[in-house]
Amino acid sequence: MQNNIKIYIENSITNIKSSDWDNCNSKGNIFLSYNFLKLLEDSNSININTGWTPIYFCLKMNSNIIAVVPSFIKNHSQGEFVFDHAWAQAYQSLGLNYYPKLLIASPFSPVTGNRVLMNTKGNETIKEKLFVYIKKFCIEKAISSIHVNFFDHSELDFFKNQDFLIRYGEQFHFVNKGYNSFDEFLNTLSYKNRKKIIKERSSIKKQNINIEVIKKNNLNKKLCEKMYQFYISTIKKKWSYNYLSKDFFIKLPQYLNNESILILAKKNKEILAGALNFLSKNILYGRYWGSNVNIKNLHFEVCYYQAMEVAIKNKYQKVEAGAQGAHKIKRGYLPKLTYSAHYIFNHKLRLAIENFLDEEKKIVLNDIDYINKKYSPYKIT
Numbered sequence: 001m002q003n004n005i006k007i008y009i010e011n012s013i014t015n016i017k018s019s020d021w022d023n024c025n026s027k028g029n030i031f032l033s034y035n036f037l038k039l040l041e042d043s044n045s046i047n048i049n050t051g052w053t054p055i056y057f058c059l060k061m062n063s064n065i066i067a068v069v070p071s072f073i074k075n076h077s078q079g080e081f082v083f084d085h086a087w088a089q090a091y092q093s094l095g096l097n098y099y100p101k102l103l104i105a106s107p108f109s110p111v112t113g114n115r116v117l118m119n120t121k122g123n124e125t126i127k128e129k130l131f132v133y134i135k136k137f138c139i140e141k142a143i144s145s146i147h148v149n150f151f152d153h154s155e156l157d158f159f160k161n162q163d164f165l166i167r168y169g170e171q172f173h174f175v176n177k178g179y180n181s182f183d184e185f186l187n188t189l190s191y192k193n194r195k196k197i198i199k200e201r202s203s204i205k206k207q208n209i210n211i212e213v214i215k216k217n218n219l220n221k222k223l224c225e226k227m228y229q230f231y232i233s234t235i236k237k238k239w240s241y242n243y244l245s246k247d248f249f250i251k252l253p254q255y256l257n258n259e260s261i262l263i264l265a266k267k268n269k270e271i272l273a274g275a276l277n278f279l280s281k282n283i284l285y286g287r288y289w290g291s292n293v294n295i296k297n298l299h300f301e302v303c304y305y306q307a308m309e310v311a312i313k314n315k316y317q318k319v320e321a322g323a324q325g326a327h328k329i330k331r332g333y334l335p336k337l338t339y340s341a342h343y344i345f346n347h348k349l350r351l352a353i354e355n356f357l358d359e360e361k362k363i364v365l366n367d368i369d370y371i372n373k374k375y376s377p378y379k380i381t
Helices: 018-024 034-042 085-093 124-140 153-161 182-186 191-205 221-237 246-250 298-314 326-331 347-375
Strands: 005-010 052-061 064-074 101-104 145-149 165-175 210-215 260-267 270-280 283-291 318-323 334-344
Touching: 005 124, 018 034, 018 064, 034 246, 052 124, 064 124, 085 347, 124 145, 153 165, 153 334, 165 298, 165 326, 165 347, 182 191, 182 298, 191 298, 191 326, 210 298, 221 246, 221 260, 221 270, 221 283, 260 298, 270 298, 283 298, 298 318, 298 326, 326 347, 334 347
Parallel strands: 101 145, 283 318
Antiparallel strands: 005 052, 052 064, 064 101, 145 334, 165 318, 165 334, 210 260, 260 270, 270 283
């Protein structure tokens, strides 16, 4: 019996059954889960007005959804963490439109994961059919390009075979090597780096600042409102964009109660700072931080050391503390490769971008190699 395959588009995740979506996302992570995307939609963090128009490509086989591709039509390049502003300027200089473009990624989340989500019945042929459809859709809608950000390494060959240009990047992750305690981790560091971390952590304790880790049922609306205030304060300090609405934070206990971990710094019961983390697939992801005080080393304690302690205590595999940040190296976070894929329809600009990416790849690989050889905080074995 021949399989009946149908590919179609939904413009809201609410038009898809949560069970169908999460069955396809079984190997993925929270940042492309049904609840995470629905929270972004319901809180108006993503919509046509914010420049993130949802478009979910769905593939049905014999009336059952077996694959989905979470995508967004973008009219800007904000909130992506793979920077292509120079590409947009190149298009503009030639009198061409770079926007709209199609982005396949998790909004505002530089987190690696599968970007083609399939249940157990999915295969390479299904993925190929999806991208034939997606490319055709982009041509019909005059979309300049397709961008797949932070895809999993297992998808690398697929995107190469689909004639995508591959871009290499780097992040800094803490890998939990089965440590039984933070002190055991410290003992793997060189004397200089171990001493530095001990000094930084001691400076916080001496100021009688206490740390509280909030999980599950202890996460409430009041604390989430406080975290939103911290989020906005950080946005203002960095002259950045508040991609997430207040509703996103307030509704966290309703949508992502089991996956949210809030780390708070307190003094005399007053909350001084906070970091919002998400747990997914045995990995802790540090996402948003803020503080209403300027205390040296408080950021390192709340965002890095406490996250590492939580990971060690709970036997989590690793901590990913977001994009960029070479200052993480001395604190036990080492560079890891990330990937994005780019399909450029304009042949002339494709060649120019391809040459740029070849040179950038060399720089990224050399940088990771140099850091590991010359700046690793760990003892030489």
